[in-house]
Amino acid sequence: MALLSLRDVRVHDGVSRRDLVHGVSFELSPGKAVGIVGESGSGKTLTCRAVLGILPEHFTVAGGAIEIDGRDTAGLSGKEWTALRGATVSAVFQDPASYLNPSLKVGTQIAEVVRVKKGLARRAARRRAVELLEAVRLRDPERVCQQYPHELSGGMLQRVLIAAAIAADPRVLIADEATTALDVTVQAEILDLLADLRERTGLALVVVSHDLAVVAQLCDEVLVLRAGETVEQGPVERILYDPRHEYTKLLIEEHEQYGLDRFKELDHVA
Numbered sequence: 001m002a003l004l005s006l007r008d009v010r011v012h013d014g015v016s017r018r019d020l021v022h023g024v025s026f027e028l029s030p031g032k033a034v035g036i037v038g039e040s041g042s043g044k045t046l047t048c049r050a051v052l053g054i055l056p057e058h059f060t061v062a063g064g065a066i067e068i069d070g071r072d073t074a075g076l077s078g079k080e081w082t083a084l085r086g087a088t089v090s091a092v093f094q095d096p097a098s099y100l101n102p103s104l105k106v107g108t109q110i111a112e113v114v115r116v117k118k119g120l121a122r123r124a125a126r127r128r129a130v131e132l133l134e135a136v137r138l139r140d141p142e143r144v145c146q147q148y149p150h151e152l153s154g155g156m157l158q159r160v161l162i163a164a165a166i167a168a169d170p171r172v173l174i175a176d177e178a179t180t181a182l183d184v185t186v187q188a189e190i191l192d193l194l195a196d197l198r199e200r201t202g203l204a205l206v207v208v209s210h211d212l213a214v215v216a217q218l219c220d221e222v223l224v225l226r227a228g229e230t231v232e233q234g235p236v237e238r239i240l241y242d243p244r245h246e247y248t249k250l251l252i253e254e255h256e257q258y259g260l261d262r263f264k265e266l267d268h269v270a
């Protein structure tokens with residue numbers, strides 16, 4: 001059964017009285033990855049926020065259905081969403097520093113997530129925090145636990161955020177422009193880490209990026225969004241090698257300069 005299923009989802013803005021997402025559909029099974037690409041403002045983040053139950057004020061899911069692990073999310077209470085978030089669907093976004101408390105040590109913050117979401121006692125939560133930092137391949141996790149966010153690099157902070165996001169053993173992880181702010185080498189390491197988590201733990205991924213190369217590296221299926229509408233959707237190889245929509249062709253051309261060419265040569269897609 002699909003872990004996550006979106007059927008014709010519409011996101012409506014009550015202020016402008018417009019639909020900003022016009023019917024997005026996809027299904028995600030364990031260990032699979034779906035990518036959402038499109039330029040800025042195309043509705044990628046709103047789609048993710050709808051899945052996490054954190055749409056901004058005045059925005060609603062006005063049509064279609066979102067099912068998480070077989071459960072229709074329409075009409076979930078705030079409390080039910082809180083229970084689902086982190087534990088079933090979790091997310092990492094761009095700019096990890098803004099999601100961490102600057103005045104608390106990294107280990108304390110991760111242990112807190114574990115304590116609240118998994119109900120572990122303080123000491124066990126602490127041990128688990130170290131294990132999680134190890135799982136995201138941070139060297140010397142004991143030391144990182146004792147550090148404050150400002151002492152870590154952007155790539156390290158994104159690993160910390162991933163550790164926090166997987167702390168409650170979610171089944172689906174949404175990575176929304178999670179590597180966009182990082183330099184190319186660090187970006188590659190984080191993508192590799194996500195691929196590894198997917199393979200080892202069966203974590204399903206929703207990968208959001210304006211960069212097709214990122215999505216191509218991780219995903220089985222791609223949705224191309226433009227102005228809130230899906231213009232093209234299909235297996236990643238098909239979209240890359242045989243794009244049918246003009247907009248997809250444009251995206252591919254634009255992003256070749258960022259390494260899609262190199263990616264194609266390596267033939268990771270096969």
Ligand SMILES: Nc1ncnc2c1ncn2[C@@H]1O[C@H](COP(=O)(O)OP(=O)(O)OP(=O)(O)O)[C@@H](O)[C@H]1O
Pocket residue numbers: 020038039040041042043044045046047056210
């Ligand atoms: N909080 C908000 N208030 C008003 N409009 C919003 C809000 N969030 C998003 N929008 C609008 O909804 C549309 C889709 O935005 P969304 O953030 O989903 O795009 P995106 O594809 O994720 O873009 P980006 O890559 O820039 O994050 C845009 O027109 C945006 O201006």
